[in-house]
Amino acid sequence: MAAWKSVGNGTLEGISSVPDLDASKLTITLANSLKPVPAPEQLVFGSVTTDHMLVVSFDPSTGWSAPEIKPYAPLSLDPMSSCFQYCTNIFEGMKAYIGPDGKARLFRPEKNMARLARSAERCALPPFNQDAVLTLIKRLVSVEKRWIPALEGYSLYIRPTIIGTRAALGVAASDHALLYIIVTPAGSFFKQAPAKPISLLAVSNSVRAWPGGTGGHKLGLNYAPGFLPQRVAVKQGYDQILWILGDVVTEAGVMNVFVAIKREEGDGVDVVTPELDGTILPGVTRMSVLELLQKEGTSAVERKVTITELKALSAQGRLLEVFLVGTAVLVASVGRIGLEGGEGDLVLPGPSPVAAAMKKRLLDIQQGREEYENWSVVCDDD
Numbered sequence: 001m002a003a004w005k006s007v008g009n010g011t012l013e014g015i016s017s018v019p020d021l022d023a024s025k026l027t028i029t030l031a032n033s034l035k036p037v038p039a040p041e042q043l044v045f046g047s048v049t050t051d052h053m054l055v056v057s058f059d060p061s062t063g064w065s066a067p068e069i070k071p072y073a074p075l076s077l078d079p080m081s082s083c084f085q086y087c088t089n090i091f092e093g094m095k096a097y098i099g100p101d102g103k104a105r106l107f108r109p110e111k112n113m114a115r116l117a118r119s120a121e122r123c124a125l126p127p128f129n130q131d132a133v134l135t136l137i138k139r140l141v142s143v144e145k146r147w148i149p150a151l152e153g154y155s156l157y158i159r160p161t162i163i164g165t166r167a168a169l170g171v172a173a174s175d176h177a178l179l180y181i182i183v184t185p186a187g188s189f190f191k192q193a194p195a196k197p198i199s200l201l202a203v204s205n206s207v208r209a210w211p212g213g214t215g216g217h218k219l220g221l222n223y224a225p226g227f228l229p230q231r232v233a234v235k236q237g238y239d240q241i242l243w244i245l246g247d248v249v250t251e252a253g254v255m256n257v258f259v260a261i262k263r264e265e266g267d268g269v270d271v272v273t274p275e276l277d278g279t280i281l282p283g284v285t286r287m288s289v290l291e292l293l294q295k296e297g298t299s300a301v302e303r304k305v306t307i308t309e310l311k312a313l314s315a316q317g318r319l320l321e322v323f324l325v326g327t328a329v330l331v332a333s334v335g336r337i338g339l340e341g342g343e344g345d346l347v348l349p350g351p352s353p354v355a356a357a358m359k360k361r362l363l364d365i366q367q368g369r370e371e372y373e374n375w376s377v378v379c380d381d382d
C-alpha cells in the first residue's frame with residue numbers, strides 16, 4: 001500500500017509523507033532544433049506535435065519527482081504498466097488563446113485542475129497539488145507560445161494526462177503514475193465551415209454513461225466504447241451521436257447539450273441543459289454558458305431532458321435551438337436530429353441566436369477582449 005492519502009484539495013498528506021508535486025523544482029531542457037509550424041488553415045485537430053512536453057512521475061516511496069519540460073519524444077514504459085492493462089488513464093482538455101495584446105491566456109484553468117484531481121481520485125491514482133500543475137501548464141504554454149496561431153478561433157489545445165505505471169498484472173490500483181502534458185495547435189474542431197449546423201443521430205441501444213458509472217469523470221476508458229457507434233452514425237450520414245439513456249438525453253459525442261425552448265405563452269425563451277446526475281461530464285464550457293445566461297437574466301436551468309419532450313416541443317414549434325458545447329468545439333449548433341425506429345429527422349428551425357451569442361461572448365472572454373470574473377488567466381506574466 002502506498003503511504004499517502006488524499007486530503008480535501010488534492011494535495012498529499014502522508015502518514016509517512018512523501019514529497020508532493022513542486023513546481024519550483026522544474027527543469028527546462030530546450031530542443032536543439034525547432035520544428036516548422038504548419039499554416040493554420042492546414043491544421044487537423046490534435047495531429048500536430050510541438051517541440052516540448054512536460055513530464056513528472058510518482059513513486060510511492062519517493063513521491064512526485066522534479067518536473068521536467070523537455071523535447072517532445074516517445075515515452076518508454078514497461079508493457080505490464082497498469083494503463084495498458086486496466087485503463088488507469090485520465091486526462092483534461094484545455095486551450096490557450098492569444099489575445100489582441102499578444103498574451104497567451106487560459107480559460108478557468110482551476111476548474112480543469114479540480115476535475116483532473118477528481119478523475120485521479122476516481123481511478124485511485126495518486127493525488128497532486130493542483131496549483132503546482134497549473135503553474136507547470138503556464139510555463140509549458142509560454143515555452144510553446146510560437147505554436148499558438150494568432151487568429152480568431154485558433155488556440156493551443158492542452159492535454160494534461162495521468163497514467164498508471166505500476167508494472168504488475170495483479171488487478172489493483174496503480175501506486176506508480178506518470179503525469180505528462182502535451183500541447184497541439186488547434187483550429188476549428190469540425191472541418192466544415194463553423195457556420196454549418198451539425199447533425200446528430202439519437203442512439204439508445206449503446207450507452208456512453210450510466211447511473212453509478214464513470215461518465216461524470218474524464219477517464220480514458222469512457223471513450224473507446226463510443227468509437228463503433230460513432231462510425232455507424234457517420235455511415236448513416238450524421239456528424240455525431242446524441243446519447244440517449246432510456247428516454248433521457250445525456251450528451252452528444254463528447255459535448256454537453258443545451259436546448260432553447262419557446263415558452264407556451266409569449267415570446268420568452270427557456271434554456272435547459274441535462275442536470276449533473278453522474279452520467280454527464282461536468283463541462284467547464286457548460287458551467288460557463290449557464291453562468292453567463294443566468295447573469296444576463298436569461299432563464300437557464302439544469303434539469304432532465306427527454307427525447308420524447310424534444311419531439312413534442314418540435315411538433316408544437318417550440319424547439320428553437322439545440323446546441324453543443326465543450327472546449328474543443330466551443331459552441332456548435334445542431335441542424336437536425338435523426339430519430340430511432342425510422343421516425344425520420346427532427347429538424348431545427350435555425351438560426352441559433354442563443355448559441356451564436358454564447359460563442360461570441362466566450363471567445364471575447366477567452367481571447368482577452370472582455371474581462372469577466374477573472375475567467376481568463378494570463379500565462380506569461382513573468
Ligand SMILES: *Cc1c(COP(=O)(O)O)cnc(C)c1O
Nearest residue numbers: 254255256281283284285326327
Ligand atoms: C471534456 C468533455 C466535455 C466538455 O467539457 P469542457 O470542460 O467544456 O471541455 C463534455 N462531455 C464529455 C464527455 C467530455 O469528455
